[in-house]
Amino acid sequence: MRIDVLTLFPNMFAGPMGESIIGKAQEKGKLTLNVSNFREYSDNKHKTVDDYPYGGGAGMLLKVQPIYDNLQAIQNESPATKKRIILLDPAGQPFNQKLAAEFAQEEHLVFICGHYEGYDERIRTLVTDEVSLGDYVLTGGELGAMVMIDATVRLLPDVLGNESSATGDSYSNGLLEHPQYTRPPAFKGMEVPEILRSGNHQLIADWQLQESLRRTYLRRPDLLADVALTPQMEKMLREIQQEENE
Known part of the structure; x- marks a missing residue:
């Protein structure tokens, strides 16, 4: 370019x-x-x-x-x-x-x-x-x-060291990015969610999607109007709304 x-x-x-x-x-x-x-x-x-x-x-x-x-x-x-x-x-x-x-x-x-x-x-x-x-x-x-x-x-091919970095960014899929953690697993009483250390890739992916929806709902609910929600995402969002309203 x-x-x-x-x-x-x-x-x-x-x-x-x-x-x-x-x-x-x-x-x-x-x-x-x-x-x-x-x-x-x-x-x-x-x-x-x-x-x-x-x-x-x-x-x-x-x-x-x-x-x-x-x-x-x-x-x-x-x-x-x-x-x-x-x-x-x-x-x-x-x-x-x-x-x-x-x-x-x-x-x-x-x-x-x-x-x-x-x-x-x-x-x-x-x-x-x-x-x-x-x-x-x-x-x-x-x-x-x-x-x-x-x-x-940063979106050009081969510019970022990890090509998946750009696709996971906030706004790339219409949602804000989910929370992320690195080592150590515990620091001053703050712990990395157990599910992220489970090694179960499907459970981790589901958690990341749910937390991405949660962060978007809480911080930028206006973005959800332009996101094509799957049935799974709709179910997650209902659960999030119920949890936050309790």
Whole structure:
């Protein structure tokens, strides 16, 4: 996968995008990450990238020209690949695990990180997606882009050390992840559930599913509306509801 990032602050990406899973993905050749400063594409001598909005209003807007020319340069470098161009914007669709999985299927992603008050509306005609990290406003799109890149790249084949790690993550199946434990079996009076030490794989799987349902019911019941519950899961959920209501 190739990922390009358009930003006014490329140095923000140097540390986080070179460490951990993202850094290893690049070392393995699974990811090519390019970060460009779209200020360099400004066509005026002062290299300005923003201006006052027509009609008045607070703040400055990013101009269309530098971003357009930066995108054209990327297209010229990689004309054959289909690109998904993502505009980081608080008014965009919320980012989630499903969208990360969609992005992970793409050959080439381009993230545009905004700044200042907003965008010239014509920038929106250049993109395929407008995405928000959440219902809040950051000073720029850089942190949001890093989060989306991390969530996407870890889903690429052979990036994680254990391929089953991603499939068991919270939200991957619509539910929150079940509780997990490691050694020692007992610590300061807190013990690992006996069933997890039983060696009975079916019982363990049933327990994990039940506790995943329990955690989702207690913490994020809104998620259950979008989960296709099997008869077994429906039975478990009824039992959980009864237990919690007693």
